[in-house]
Each structure stands twice: as C-alpha cells, then as structure tokens.
C-alpha cells in the first residue's frame with residue numbers, strides 16, 4: 001500500500017528521511033518554515049565521524065559506523081543533481097591528548113585502520129612536533145553543497161517541498177494525527193515525522209500535553225571561523241582537544257567549533273572568534289597571514305550523550321521523530337533516515353532501533 005508521509009523540518013535529517021521514504025514508493029511532502037538546509041545542517045563542519053569515536057556509547061558508535069559505511073552509495077545517489085558535495089576521505093589526524101588503548105580497541109571492533117605516527121610526517125607545517133593518531137578513512141562533506149544536492153534529488157524523486165511553511169498546530173482524532181496546521185492551510189498524510197532539529201520540542205509542544213516538554217532535545221550553539229588559504233597547504237583534518245581544522249578543496253579552512261548552552265541565540269561573538277583563531281594559529285602559525293572570510297553560528301539539536309531519537313510517539317501511532325543528532329547529524333543522516341523508514345514500514349532492520357526509541 002502506498003503511504004503518504006508529511007515531514008516537518010528541511011535540514012539534513014528531514015531531507016534524508018524524505019529521500020529514504022520516496023525511494024521505497026511513499027508519497028512524501030516536506031515542509032520547512034524558512035528555506036531548506038538553512039539551520040544547523042548548513043552551519044556544520046561536515047566531518048563524517050564522531051570526533052573521538054571511542055568516547056561514545058556502543059549503540060551510537062555502531063550507528064555512526066553504519067552511517068559512514070552507507071555514505072559512498074548515498075552520495076552516489078545524489079549524483080544526478082549535478083552538484084558535487086565534495087565527499088572526500090581526507091583523513092583525520094588526532095593530536096594529543098588521546099587515549100591510545102581506547103583508540104586501538106575501537107579500531108579493532110570497527111575494523112577501522114588507526115596508526116600512531118609522527119604528526120609532521122603528515123602535516124609538515126604543524127607548529128610542534130608530536131605523535132598523532134592517524135585515521136585515514138575519516139571523510140568530510142561540504143554541507144551547503146550536500147543540502148543543494150539533496151534539494152535537487154528530492155525534486156527529481158517527486159518529493160513535494162513547501163518552504164516558508166511552519167507547522168503551527170496539529171489536528172488529531174483518537175490517538176492519530178489527522179493534519180498539520182500551517183499558515184497556508186492544513187496538510188494531511190498517513191504518517192507524520194518531526195525532524196525539526198533544535199526546534200523539535202517546540203513543534204511537538206504545539207500538540208499540547210506533556211511530550212513537548214519531555215523531548216530531551218535543546219539548542220547548543222556552535223561557532224565556526226572560516227579562513228581562505230592556498231589549496232593543499234593543509235591536506236588532512238586536524239583535531240586537538242575539542243578543536244578541529246578542516247581543509248576544503250578550494251583552500252578554505254574551517255576552524256571550529258564552540259559548544260555553548262545559550263538557548264536559541266544564534267549570534268556570533270568576538271570572544272569565540274578570537275578563541276578559535278588562537279587555537280587555529282597554535283596549530284598552524286601560518287594561518288596568521290590567512291584572511292578570515294566568514295564567521296557563523298548554528299544551533300545543534302543537543303541530546304543526552306549525543307544519542308539521537310529515532311522512534312514512534314508512545315501514544316500517537318502515526319507520529320514519528322527523527323531528531324537530537326547533536327554533534328553528528330550530518331554523519332548520521334543516511335543511517336537515521338533508513339532506520340526511521342524501517343520502523344515506519346515495519347521492515348527488518350540492520351539498525352538497533354530500540355536503542356534510539358522514544359521516549360529514551
């Protein structure tokens with residue numbers, strides 16, 4: 001039976017979910033209150049891994065591994081858009097401090113190559129000589145391009161997208177949602193998915209009752225500073241103690257990011273800019289001479305332990321959530337979308353669905 005699905009939120013999670021459901025023949029409508037990919041999914045750095053994967057819970061590490069394994073085919077599926085999202089396995093060089101034995105045991109269970117070597121062997125222009133942990137398979141993607149590729153692919157797959165269309169209220173009868181109210185009218189579907197990132201609790205809250213308040217997702221601001229340099233001057237992603245540098249093909253280098261619990265405030269601050277620049281030049285002194293060409297902030301959908309919530313509403317049978325991806329939503333998008341589609345369609349799943357159920 002063909003199902004109709006209404007997805008609320010046009011970030012990477014909403015778009016990926018729309019794509020996964022359209023691919024299996026669902027009639028999908030996606031509504032976004034502003035424009036697709038304009039919030040956290042645009043602002044993120046696009047590093048496709050947990051920063052130190054060995055620091056997270058097993059279920060999350062497995063989902064991250066599964067999603068990373070899906071990435072090449074997922075990107076291939078966006079090729080018809082004509083946009084190159086710059087998916088590149090540029091590798092991640094982790095500088096001390098790190099826990100070598102935890103890293104090697106994660107590498108063993110994930111079958112991921114990890115090697116300790118002199119860091120300057122890979123990045124000769126580093127400010128200091130130290131050992132580094134080299135993870136050659138860690139990839140990156142360029143977020144705005146990924147979102148543009150998704151937008152075009154959704155149109156090619158027949159997904160209806162309404163931008164400038166917020167959900168403002170719900171209609172429900174007997175434990176089922178019957179419609180989502182928007183300023184443009186009521187939209188109806190068999191199933192509804194909330195994928196509204198940091199705003200998921202607010203969207204849910206318009207249902208009334210207690211679930212809006214119980215959704216453990218809140219905004220966590222992150223700021224990034226963008227340098228312009230010469231292509232190839234930095235070749236690999238660098239990470240040290242909560243801070244990273246990510247080189248793009250065209251010589252841009254992202255320096256990020258802050259973790260700030262300041263509610264829905266998306267402003268950038270001088271303090272963060274100066275701090276990020278200081279950390280960047282501590283690693284690569286030549287960045288003193290590279291211009292900072294942009295500085296932005298985004299609101300991550302923060303959740304306890306970075307665990308996303310991918311599940312069915314406990315009382316409303318046709319309402320689902322795909323949210324709370326916190327620091328790793330771009331990495332987790334293909335797997336989260338597939339997991340939600342499995343759950344909605346009642347299919348056997350390779351994913352540990354109970355680990356991400358709602359309420360957690």
Ligand SMILES: Cc1cc2nc3c(=O)[nH]c(=O)nc-3n(C[C@H](O)[C@H](O)[C@H](O)COP(=O)(O)OP(=O)(O)OC[C@H]3O[C@@H](n4cnc5c(N)ncnc54)[C@H](O)[C@@H]3O)c2cc1C
Nearest residue numbers: 009011013033041044045047167197222298328329330331
């Ligand atoms: C600085 C920074 C760095 C990051 N770095 C990385 C990284 O390197 N790797 C990684 O994997 N992840 C990273 N992330 C995290 C990642 O960006 C997020 O986890 C991911 O983008 C979340 O996607 P989302 O679709 O859930 O949310 P969003 O992209 O925020 O999308 C939610 C959408 O819902 C819409 N919406 C809200 N309310 C309504 C409503 N009432 N009606 C309709 N639509 C609504 C919003 O307008 C928004 O477009 C980073 C994030 C930040 C901020």
